[in-house]
Amino acid sequence: MSKLYSKNDQRIKHQPAGQQEEMRYEKIHNVVFDDAQAASLAVAHEIADLITLKQSEGLPCVLGLATGSSPIKVYKELVRLHKEEGLSFKNVITFNLDEYYPMSKQDPQSYWHFMHKHLFDHIDINPANIHIPNGEIPKEQVREYCNQYEDKIQKAGGIDFQLLGIGRTGHIGFNEPGSNINSATRMVTLNKVTKTDAAETFGGYKNVPQKAITMGVGTVLSARRIVLLAWGINKAEIIEKTIEGDISTHIPATFLQEHNNTTFVIDQTAASNLTRFKTPWLVSDYDFKKNYDEITRAVVWLCDRLKKPILGLREEDYLENGLGNLLVEKSAYDMNIKIFNRIQRTITGWPGGKPNADDQYRPERELPHKKRVIIFSPHPDDDVISMGGTFDRLVEQGHEVHIAYQTSGSTAVADTEALRFVEVAHDMLLGKTDVSHLEEVIKILRNKKAGDKETLDVWKLKGNIRRHECYGATRYYNVPDENLHFLNLPFYETQAVEKQPIGEADIKIIEELIRRVKPHQIYAAGDLADPHGTHKVALDGIFAALERLKHEEYMKDCWVWLYRGAWHEWDIHEMEMVVPMTRDQVLRKRQAIFFHQSQKDGAMYMGSDMREFWQRAEERNADTAKRFRELGFAQYEAMEAFRRYFF
Ligand code: F6R
Secondary structure (H helix, E strand, C coil), rough: CCCCCCCCCCCHHCCCCHHHHHHHCCCEEEEECCCHHHHHHHHHHHHHHHHHHHCCCCCCHHHHHEECCCCHHHHHHHHHHHHCCCCCCCEEEECCCCEECCCCCCCCCCHHHHHHHCCCCHCEEEEEEHHHHCCCHHHHEEEEEEEHHHHHHHHCCCEEEEEEEEEECCCCCCCCCCCCCCCCEEEEEECCHHHHHHHCCCCHHCCCCEEEEEEEHHHHHCCCCEEEEEEEEHHHHHHHHHHCCCCCEEEHHHHHCCCCCEEEEHHHHHCCCCHHHCCHHHHHCCCCCCCCHHHHHHHHHHHHCCCHHHHCHHHHHHCCCCCHHHHHCCCCHHHHHHHHHHHCCECCCCCCCCCCCCCCCCCCCCCCCEEEEEEEEECCHEEEEEEEHHHHHHHHCCCCCEEEEEEEEHHHHCHHHHHHHHHHHHHHHHHHHHHHHHHHHHHHHCCCCCCCCCCCCHHHHHHHHHHHHHHHHHCCCCCCCHHECCCCCCCCCCCCCCCCCHHHHHHHHHHHHHHHHCCEEEEEEEECCCCCHHCCCHHHHHHHHHHHHHHCCHHHHHHEEEEECCCCCCCCCCCEEEEEEEHHHHHHHHHHHHHHHHHHHCCCCCCCCCCCCCHHHHHHHHHHHHHHCCCCCCCEEEEEEEEEEEC
16 A cells, blocks of 8 residues: 655655656645555545544544535545454544535535535544534624634644645635635635636536635645645646645645745646656656657647747757757657658548558558448547537448437436426427326426436436537538447436446446447547546447457457547647638538537536637647647648557
8 A cells, every 4th residue: 555655754854866857847745646546545644644643642632624525535534444454543532624605405406415525424433523614604703603613723722633625726625716825714705716616516607606615825834744636637727836836825735845845746747747748858857768659748848838840840959958968869850750750640531541541651541442430439429519510421431320329318408408308398298299298297397496406307318418519510511310239328327416326237338339330430438627527428438348358259340539528638749639610610510510509608517618619629729730730730621540459
C-alpha cells in the first residue's frame, strides 16, 4: 500500500535530486497516482492510521471532512476498514466544511444527507461528535451560529486532519475567489462556475442555492495536516494554477502554499497540466526515446510558443527552448519535415478509406471499398455533435453506417419538455379514446419536485423523445431507420441521475451487435471528461466487448477510432485521422444537431460550459482547423479528429 508522506517527513526530504529538479515549478507537495481508486485507498489508510494512533494515546481524533465527488472512494474505504478490519470511529470528532443555504437536512441534495449516506450511517461514530453546518438556521442567527462552529472546533482541540476537494474556481470549502486568507466560518454567495458544476445534482442551474455556510480559509489553514484530492481532466487547469501559480485571493486554494503540512493527492489526468508532465523538456534533460507522439507534442508546443509554422522552426528555436535533444540525430530542417509529413498524413476527406488510391500513408485502408461501420454514441446526440461531419461523409461515400445509441438519454430531458409532448398527445386523442393515463402522467409531471425519482412511464417517455430526435437527425443524413440500434444499456436505466457501473448485461448487448454487424470500422467516444461519467462507462463496455471478440476472424479486419465528446478535443499529437469539413458540411452538421431539440436552450446537463452543443462543436472544429493552419497546413473551415485504438 502506498503511503503519503508530508513535507515534514524524512522520506520526502530525501528524494533523489532529479525528482526535486523536475518539481522545481511546484509550490505545494503533491503525490500523483495512476488513478483515483489507488489514491483514495492511500488517503483512507492515512486517516485510519491517525485514528488508531490517537486511540492508542487515549485522545480524540478531529477530522475536517469534505463532500462532493472527490472523497467518495475515501469514505467507501473507511467504511470497509470499519466493517472488515474493525477500525473504530468511537474517538472521532468530525467537522464538515460546508452546507448549502438554505437547505433542509432531509433534502437529498444536502451535504448532511451526503455524509450520512456515504459515511456516518455505516460506522460507529457517536452522532454527538458529528458537526455539519446547519442549512436550516434562520438567517438572523447565522452569524452567531458560525462563531459557535469555530468555538466548537477550538474546544475539540483543533483539526488534526483536514480533507479537501477543489472547485474549478479554486475554491476550498465554499471559499470562492475573493475570500480572505484569514476568513472564518461564515455565510457566502456561490460563484457562477460552482453553481454550473452543481447544476447536474440539482436538476438544473436555477435550482442550485445561491448561498452556503462554509468554514473559512483561516479555519482550514489552522488544521495540522491537510490533504486535497483532485481527479480528472476538469481539474487539471486549476491544479496547475494552484500548485505552480502565485498566491492570490482569486484562487483561494493557492493559500495552501502557506501551509507547511499539505499534500495534494491527484490522479494522472488532474496532474497533466503540471510543467513536469506537460512540457517535461523544460524541467530536465528529457529523453524522447524516439517516441514520435511525444516529439510531435514538443514540436507543436514549440510552434505555439513561438507563433511559427512547423517548417519555419530553426535550429536555435529548438536549442533555446529545451528541445536540443531532438536535434542529436537530425537537423532542424529534417525534423521539421518529418513532423510536418506525419501530421499532414493524418488529414483525409475519406474517413472510410479512398477507393483506387495508394493507402500507404493514409489513415484508413482502401479495401474493402464499402465498409460496414458502427458509430457508438453514448448519449443519443454524441454521434452528430462529435463526429457529424465524418458521419455525413461516410454515408455519402457509400459505406453501410450503423449507429448504436448506448443509452436512452432520459436523464437529460427536462420535465417541461416531456410535459409538452404528453399534452400534445392528450389534445390529439381527447374525445377519441381514453386519455386518463395521459392525464395521470401530466399530473405527475406538473407536481414533480427536483430530485424526485422518475416514474417508469415518464422515464420511457423521455427516452422516446430522444429516440425520435435521433431519427430526425439520421434521416437527414440519409441513414435507413433499420440501421439505428437503441441499446438502452441497463447500467443507465436507473430512473435517476446516479448510474450503475458497467455490468455483464451491458457488455453482452454491445457484443451481440458487433457480432451481428461484423464492422470494418467502429467509432466510439473516447472522452473521459463527461461530467457525469456516462461516456466512460459506455466506453468501458465497448472495450470489454472488444476484448471478448478480438479472436473472431472478422475482427482482424476491424479498426477502432475514438472521437472525443462535447467537452474536449484530442491534442494535435494524439490525432491519427483528421477529417476536414467544408462550410456546407458544417451547416449540415449544425442542422443535424438541431434535431436534438430537447438538448437545446439550457439543456439540463451542459456540464461546465454554458454554450449550446452545436456552438461548442462548431467552435471546437473551427479551432482545430485554425491550429492546423497556424502550423502551416492548408486552410480548412473545420476539422474533426480521431485517434486509433488497438485492441
Ligand atoms: C465540498 C466542498 C467543495 C468541493 C469542491 C469539489 O464539501 O467544500 O469545495 O470539495 O467543489 O467538488 P467535487 O469533489 O465534486 O469536484
